[in-house]
Amino acid sequence: MDDILHIRLLQFAAGGDAGGNLERIRQLAGTASEPADLLVLPENCLCLGNHRRVAAAARLEPAWMELLAPLACELRTPVVFGGIPVRDGAEVLNRALVLDAAGNALARYDKVHLFQLDPAKPGGVDETRLYAHGAEPAAFELRGWKIGLTICYDLRFPELFRHYAPADLILCPAAFAQETGAAHWEILLRARAIENQCYVAAAAQCGTNPDSGFPYFGHSLVAGPWGEIVASVSGGDGKAECVVDATLSRARLCEVRKRLPALAHRRM
Secondary structure (H helix, E strand, C coil): CCCEEEEEEEEECCCCCHHHHHHHHHHHHCCCCCCCCEEECCCCCCCCCCHHHHHHHCECHHHHHHHHHHHHHHHCCCEEEEEEEEEECCEEEEEEEEECCCCCEEEEEECCCCCEECCCCCCCEEHHHCCCCCCCCCEEEECCEEEEECCHHHHHCHHHHHHCCCCCEEECCECCEHHHHHHHHHHHHHHHHHHHCCEEEECEECCECCCCCCEECCCCEEECCCCCEEEECCCCCCCCCEEEEEEEEHHHHHHHHHHCCHHHHCCC
């Protein structure tokens, strides 16, 4: 069991082509001077666009694995592909797929809560037009750390985060809207970390949707168990493509939980 976990978030503006996005991920990951224990990519990291484009890009998980496993092997790092369109029969699921450093699947999580923002208006968003709801939480273990999986809009549903308690780290790869992100992003991430006395890490899309021009908030960050910001995008407006590194400490988790044993005080 490791006392320290080094994680790396990639914030970038994905396009509609999986091959091009993989190359951009490879380039950004290559800018880091030190290896990480875990690399986390945003939601829609391999295909971003309108519903038709994403539906056309959807494929069965084995086909995605064939494409993605070589990257994990090349980087020699476990990778969280934060949300990719996976075909399951007649349905498409928004799936976070975790691969180990040898390219094997460690975990998979299908987004439970699907985002709607002014769905009846022109320019509104309705993920239910494309995706089917996921049904189950999913967690995995890495170097002795228990890590829970969520995606983007799940951030607004604390019961999913609480399901993982006591987790050490909960991931929330995202493509958060500019409007809602400016109002709620940091507040919600810090709240989920405080409530569950764990680290919460969110790798985010930046830029705009290549088909609709819909703007994304960026501002990737890692919140600590006391609600502190452990790492975040530095400089600029928080929306540039970048790498965010964070060092997570088990001692810090223990310190917070000992000082304020809220998880042990739960009554329901």
